Amino acid sequence: MNYPASLQYSRDHEWLSQEGDIAVIGITDFAQHELGDVVFINLPEVGDQVTAGEAFGDVESVKAVSDLLSPVTGIVAEINEELLDSPELLNDDPYANWIIKVEQVTDTEELMSAAAYADLCETEA
């Protein structure tokens, strides 16, 4: 499993990177591996409110449908529209293929370093 040290991680298997005032959010390598082949993704719309700890969309794999849980509270600034047509990109490279970008962030969940997240995955795996 690959967990880049430059990112922060949530307990719900999302990663977050800070680009100025914007929070960029995606799912981790562990998450894409557990999900298996992703076949559909539902995304919010630009301008929607997202809340830390609550679902902002969902991904469907051959196995199951899973909620995407936001690690931050804020407003959706951008969505990765490419994923709507090619959700398999999440399997190919979950870090290069971010899911949403959030602005006006007012709250952020407690996040982990790559090392701490790797430990969490070790116990869950």
Added chain:
Amino acid sequence: MKLIFEKSMPGHRSDLLPALDVPAFDLPASMKRAEKPALPELSETEVSRHYTELVQQVHGVNCGFYPLGSCTMKYNPRIDEETAALEGFTHVHPLADERDTAGCRKVLETAKELLCEITGMDDMTFEPAAGAHGEFTGVLLIKQYHKSRGDEARRKIIVPDSAHGTNPATAAMCGFDVVNIASGPDGLVDLDALKAALGPDVAGLMLTNPNTVGLFDSNILEITRLVHEAGGLCYYDGANLNAVMGVVRPGDMGFDCVHLNLHKTFATPHGGGGPGAGAVGCKAFLADFLPRSVTMDGEGRLQVRSFAGNFLVVVKALTYILTLGREGIPEAAENAVLNANYLMEKIKGTFEPAFDRVCMHEFVLTLDKYKKETGVSALDVAKSLIDYGMHPPTMYFPLIVHEALMLEPTETESKATLDEAAEIFRKLYKQGFEDPETMRTAPHHAVIGRPDEVRAARNPILRWKKEE
């Protein structure tokens, strides 16, 4: 194999239509089609061979063991089909005069009486076409009840995380907000989580008991009491009634309404693509909100489906209940539970149950540890079972169990079949350590190997199109 359209040969014909026994009617020119429809052209022999070939591609209860958890794939006696094929039932017209349909109404009334007795309900409708439609109708009863009392603040329906996916979908379709509550480590409803979710904004709770992991929620009386105390109603999803029918009644557990999958629990092969019947029963105080039907009329009643619903499914259910009788119905449930426990005990020591306690009609194995040790997943084991002529169990469900395989042997399997199945599971368990590659590429002897499920989900081709 080829599709029936691909087998078409210009000029091949079947004279299957009976002679016209009513006056011919000539349609107005504006309603006639200008071109012939693109129907396949085949002789009767070719059609017969086509469908026989299709039958040979699939696995049914008539072919072998079918322990597909959560689906109750039991064998349905032929007599249920025979009564449903009686001309008095099949040739009746839904608009026929009342005096000509007395027998059909008697069937509906008797079935209602017996199913109300089995569920502990006071009234019932047979209109809904299947389970999800029944759920929808049942939750609308709850909605209408609150509305009739001017209590419009109840916007939420509580659904445990072990529920069938249709439960939250139903609540959402009825306009409610879905509140998911987590199960406890024992797989049952977490009472503290339930208490925290209850309040003046809760319309009701949807619950399956025994639940989706095959466990009977022993706190059920406390659960329904808490919901009622908070002003909500309790909805019973009858998906798993096969485990308790004739033994314990949803009405006595404190439920206010219930749906039954007649096409699952009470004869009619399940999973055959329909038709089904999602009968909805309720306590007397909800009866005024039931849809209008043959046995229920009156001001303000609306229908959820045309005419009497899928009437012949009710004929099969009634035949099933009458042939099994007051002794046979609970015996079927007891044997379903006994068979599941027997099979679970026989497999134990290899693949491990997710919850190590007495189960009801089904049980869940978790292959989490096994997958880490061997690299063989629940999917690989499921696919390997096909080579032994067995239908795989349900996979990756319920979601709360990792690498889940869910087995429901049903009451219609013999000890010999269960012994044989357990032996196959034990053999595959060992094979995972010795020769995982064969399992990862299974099945090897089936008509269809591993279909490309990802491509099928991403780019489904659902319609045949004529090549230009």
